[in-house]
Amino acid sequence: MRVAIAGAGAVGRSIASELVDYGHDVILIERDPTKVEPAQVPQAEWVNADACELASLEEIQVQDCPVVVAATGDDKVNLVVALLAKTEFGVARVVARINDPRNEWLFNEAWGVDVAVSTPRVLAALVEEAVAVGDLVRLMRFRGSETNLVEITLGEQHRLVGSPVAELSLPRDTALVTILRGERVIVPTPDEPLEANDELVFVANDEAETELRELISHRE
Numbered sequence: 001m002r003v004a005i006a007g008a009g010a011v012g013r014s015i016a017s018e019l020v021d022y023g024h025d026v027i028l029i030e031r032d033p034t035k036v037e038p039a040q041v042p043q044a045e046w047v048n049a050d051a052c053e054l055a056s057l058e059e060i061q062v063q064d065c066p067v068v069v070a071a072t073g074d075d076k077v078n079l080v081v082a083l084l085a086k087t088e089f090g091v092a093r094v095v096a097r098i099n100d101p102r103n104e105w106l107f108n109e110a111w112g113v114d115v116a117v118s119t120p121r122v123l124a125a126l127v128e129e130a131v132a133v134g135d136l137v138r139l140m141r142f143r144g145s146e147t148n149l150v151e152i153t154l155g156e157q158h159r160l161v162g163s164p165v166a167e168l169s170l171p172r173d174t175a176l177v178t179i180l181r182g183e184r185v186i187v188p189t190p191d192e193p194l195e196a197n198d199e200l201v202f203v204a205n206d207e208a209e210t211e212l213r214e215l216i217s218h219r220e
Contacts, residue, residue, distance in 0.1 A: 066092050079111045137152070151202070152200050155196065170215075180198070
């Protein structure tokens with residue numbers, strides 16, 4: 001798959017390296033010539049251009065990229081890149097980096113953003129997930145459907161330990177998608193018994209998440 005990444009800073013280069021390793025064709029677009037360093041990701045195609053300019057995106061043939069990633073350190077630039085990619089070139093999937101959490105409300109479909117990634121929010125969620133046992137933690141939000149990926153780690157004395165999955169009385173619009181048990185990834189079945197330290201990963205909308213939190217958090 002051909003992927004265009006706007007911004008060749010540390011974030012853009014890291015994404016490019018990962019995608020190249022997965023076998024994708026990556027184009028790194030960088031406006032600052034001092035940051036154009038092909039040796040950093042030699043398998044990627046490097047372009048010194050302004051991703052906010054239509055002419056640059058036309059030359060790169062962004063319309064042939066199923067995915068565009070706006071990964072610069074400037075939220076305004078990322079929004080412009082997202083909007084151009086979606087409205088002018090019909091890119092199917094636009095992923096945009098949020099640098100300032102205060103701007104998160106702007107990163108939506110109106111600006112051509114399909115997936116918005118806020119590094120501070122992701123890090124906060126990971127920290128919370130690492131230290132919270134028995135509490136429901138939101139890991140990420142799927143903007144297209146206003147649905148969330150949430151997780152709870154069962155403590156030693158949680159009332160659900162020893163119970164089969166079938167006894168989970170889940171709210172409407174909620175699904176248990178997997179159970180993480182050590183190095184194992186378990187596809188839930190009704191008869192699967194829950195164990196202490198299991199990480200239960202759910203998909204739920206906002207209303208269901210609130211009900212789920214009341215249902216299973218802090219229940220020893």
